[in-house]
Amino acid sequence: MMSIRYCSPALRLYKSAGTPALIGRQPPPFTREYHGDPGPSTVRLSRSRLEKRRLRDTALEQTGTGTGSGRRTGAVGGLDSLNMLLDGPPAPRRRADREGPTPTPRSQGVRNNHEHGAAGGRQRGEGFNTAEKPNPPSQRIGNVAKPSNPPSRSRSNQDPFETSGRIKAALAKASFPLTSAQVDELLGIVTTTPAKAVNAPVWNLVLAALGRDGKYDRMWKAFNQVSGVGLLRHLRLLRVDVIPPSRARVPCCQEQEFHADGCAQMKKRGVKPTSRTYTTLLNAYASIPHSGIVALKSTTSPPEPRTLSRVSIIFAQAQSHIKSRLALQPSSLGSVSEDVGLALPSxxxxxxxxxxxxxxxxxxxxxxxxxxxxxxxxxxxxxxLSMDASGVLAPDVITYTTMFHALRTAHARRAQRQGKQSESGEREIGNGANGASGVSPRAEGDVAETVAIGPAARLLWDQAVRRAGQKGSPGQAFKIDNDLAILAVQCLSLGRPEDQRLAVALIPHLWSLPQLADTTVASKTFVPTSASSAAASSPDSPPSPRILPSNANPSLPSHMSTLPTLPLTLPIATSVLSTLIQAQKPTLAAHYAHVFLLHPALRRPDRPFLSRAIRAFADTGDVAAVLSVLERMPYGWGREVWGDALTAARWAGDWAGAKEIWKRMTGRLPGNDFDPITARREGQKKANQSRERSESRIIGGNTYDPSNKTMSLLLKVSLNKGNRDVQTVLDTFESYGVDFFFPASASASGIGSEDGAGPSARKEDKADVVWKKELAKDVTRAGERVLEKEQDADRRERIGRMLRSVAARS
Structure with a gap:
């Protein structure tokens, strides 16, 4: 009889189980029991086999073998190997080592040691039996006891998640702007960490931090350490033609060599840039923190040639990367839909x-x-224009918003170049001489281009509306939001008359607002459409009148009638008023200002919105509405708001309203408690103060000194009244002194310096010069009018001296 020492493990198992009759015999064959029809899974199994066979045929065609018997032999051998790979079980994953006491290997307690004779066989048999059954918690493995609560496995330097956590901790401790030592620390984390713990998202954190801090050179160098031709190994096997980045056209030879060195670094590290990597780099060069932000920081200076070259290289690589991923899609390789992944030839x-x-x-x-x-x-x-019309790569809401931002920036630059952009609060010119806004030739050294803002905005908006109406997958379709809608309205309002009419028609339709020509009808027979309105109109309760605004506008195209109703917010209301004011539509601006002030969604207006509302009422001369807005926030208004309020009083000819506004601004009524000696002393004191200090300082906590504009507007209102009112304003002007409004000279007034004298201490812009001339004219008219009927010699002499001084300094 064969000794148990030389028996197979199966025979020893039968021996230990108490079956001596089977020792020395072969074990019975294993037969699979029949459990009936497997059901619907058979269809899926057949489909999976069909897809695998298709993938196998594709792989055999790419081998490039010839025809005949030799090809058949190679195909049969490749078929067997491919079937073994496809049908075989997945490779077991090696479990990571645990910290703590290391158990004795199974081979030390189970190995068949010939030196121990029969005892060794018994030892192996016991070990085999133990391995087939679960160990109880108190059982020992070898000579080391298994701990009841093993410590958690350490992930330090072994996992990309831990590496990203270290980078985020370093950024949290760092102070911006980053120093060279802090940048070296960030780069040292990713360069000294093992390769398996560093991937593309980890590098994206470092690149984003360097880009936000403006370290473009260090960011470019770090990108070249992880960028390159890592995907070419897969793409060449699939016969996809892709130009390596090192062979891309660049204007500088040093850039090309530097990038080729980065490709070598990529091969060593094995990190492939992702689409997020390219997006992070391009956002950094655009001074955008992340992709969700669309607000652009424009600049008038052209980009540096080196920056433009690098951005072009990055964008070219990004497009090549996306094209390579398109080639790897299952649809391009036989529509393998049932497999979890796509098996590549590599x-x-x-x-x-x-x-x-x-x-x-x-x-x-x-x-x-x-x-x-x-x-x-x-x-x-x-x-x-080169983007897809539909699909994942078609323009989305961010694309259209960026395009409208560029159009609005182009108009602002055009206005600035033509010298028609006035100070804050002043009306801006919106149209060119031919009725269409455009962009004049750019600065010297740039490519001259002319952009018709109206037609371009209309085309973009039309395509955005049609794109939003397309029915597609949730990831491809997009909805028009408030940012895109208000930018479209702003750009259309800067175009031709027909574009402006479209912008005006879109405002009530997008935000469900009543139009200027709407007639509101109170109806008791209104048929409700919702459950809440039906309950309110039930027979048990008395019918309540309902206002039905009509938003139907025949000037709106038919395909835009399905636009969604957007929520009205304070920023949107402020932008609508600013757009109408800039488009020189004061009646519409005042109408929507009244609507917004009564809208239930705007119960807590902020100061920017109220400032725009005052400006809208100023153009129509609605002094009562201006005073009602000022009552909402009695304190903290800026100097430009008081100018707009006095503008309303000027157009309305309201002297009482002008005096009330002046009292709120300066803290006293015009001409109140006037003393010539005290007035000259106070005027000299104020003349020694710089205008910069005067504008930033609020006298008495809530009041301002008058400016050239506010003083001129008060004089214009008084000139429509009697001589007594004109004399009162002249006394107010004299109390501040001529030097306060008209400095003696540029050197004496300190123009361009911080410690100059008078209200014109800072460098004057075009609006300051215009209002300075207007004030001189108004003072001259008022003085001449008072001198005609003035009988007091001292007063006539004082007014004449004041007029001569104004004429000399204006």
Whole structure:
């Protein structure tokens, strides 16, 4: 009889189980029991086999073998190998080592040691039996006891999550702007950490931090350490033609060599940039913290050639990366829909979800933001026209918002170049000489371009509306939001008359507001459409009148009638008023100002909104509405608000309202308690104060000194009244002194310095010069009018001296 020492493990198992009759025999064959029809899973299994067979045929076609018997032999061998890989179980994953006492390996207690004779066999048999059954908690493995509560596995330097946590902790402790030591610390974390604990998201954190801090050179160098041709290994096996980044066209040879060195670093580290990496870099060059922000920081200076070169390289790589991911989609390789992943010829697996995440429009939107920052609308238009009309890579809400931002910036630059942009609160010119707004040639050194803002805005808005109306997957369709809608209205209001009419028609439709020509009808027979309104109109309760505003507008195109109703917010209301004021539509601005002040969604208006409302009422001369708005916030108004309030009194000819506004601004009525000696002393004191200090300082906590504009407006209102009112305003002017409004000279007044004298101590802009001339004219008219009927010699002499001084300094 065969000794148990030389028996197989199966025979020893039967021996230990008490079956001596089976020792030395072969074990009975294992037969599978029949459990009936497996059901619907058979269809899925057949489909999976069909897809695998299709994938196998595709792989065999790419081997490039010839025809005939040799090809058949190679195909059969490749078929067997492929079937073994597809049908075999997945490779077991090695469990990470635990910290704490290391148990004795199974081989030390179970190994068949010939030196121990039969005892060794018994020892192996016991070990085999123990391995087939679960160990009780108190059982020992080898010579070491298993701990009841093993310590948690340490993930330090072994996991990308831990590495990102270290980077975030370092950024939380750092102070911005980053110092060289802090930058070296960040880069040292990713360069000294093992390669398996560093991936593309970890590098994205470092690149984003460097970009937000303005360390573009260090960011570019760090990007070259992780960028390169890592995907070419997969793409060449799939026969996808992709130009390596090192062979891309760049205007500088040093840039090309530097980038080729970065490709070598990429091969060493094995980190492939993702679409988020390219988006992070392009957002950094556009001075955008992250992709969700669309507000652009524009600049009039063109980008540096080196910056433009680097951004072009990054954008070209991003497009190549997205094209390569499109080639890896299952739809391009036979529509493998049932497999979890796509088996590539290289042996790696790319999840379909990962491919879909990489195919996005983020890099394109970031590149458009960079171009919009520098006003390169011509290049933006080329990129926009080359995008897909539908699908994942079609323009989204961020794309259209960025394009409208660029249009609005182009108009602002045009107004600035033409010298028609006035100070805050003054009306801006919106249209060109031919009725269409455009962009004049750019600064010297830039490409000259002319953009018709009206037609461009109308085309973008039309395509955005049609794109939003498309029925697609939730990830592809988008909804028009408040930011996009208000930008479209602003750009359309700067265009041709027909574009302005469209902007005016969109305002009530988008935010459900009553139009200026609407007739509101109170009806008791209104048929409610909701449950709440039905309950309010039930027979048990008396019918309540309901106001029905009519928002139907025949000037709105038919495809825009399905636009959604957007929520009305304070920023939107403020922007609507600013747009109408800039478009020189004071009646509409005053109408919507009244509507907004009574709207239930705007119960707590802020100061910017109320300032715009005062400006809207000023253009129509509604002094009562201005005073009612001032009552809402009695304190803290700026100097420009008081100018708008006095403008309303000027157009209305309301002397009582003008005196009330002047009292709120200065703290006293015009001409109250006038003393010539005290007036000259106070005027000399105020003349020694700089205008910068006068504008920033609030006298008495809530009052301001008058400016050239407010003094001139008060004189204009008084000139429509009697001589007594005119004399009162002249006394107020004399109390401040001529030197306060008209400095003797630029050197004496300290123009351009901080310690100058008079209200014109800072450098005057165009509006200051205009109002200074207006004030001189108004003072001259008022003085001449008073001198005609003045009988007091001393007063006539004082007024004449004042007029001569004003004429000499104006």
């Amino acid at each position: 042996g790696e697996s790319v999840e379909t979800e990962e491919i879909d995440e990489e195919i996005n429009i983020g890099p394109t939107n970031a590149y458009l933001k960079f171009l919009a920052r520098y006003g390169m609308f011509g290049e933006m238009e080329k990129i926009y």
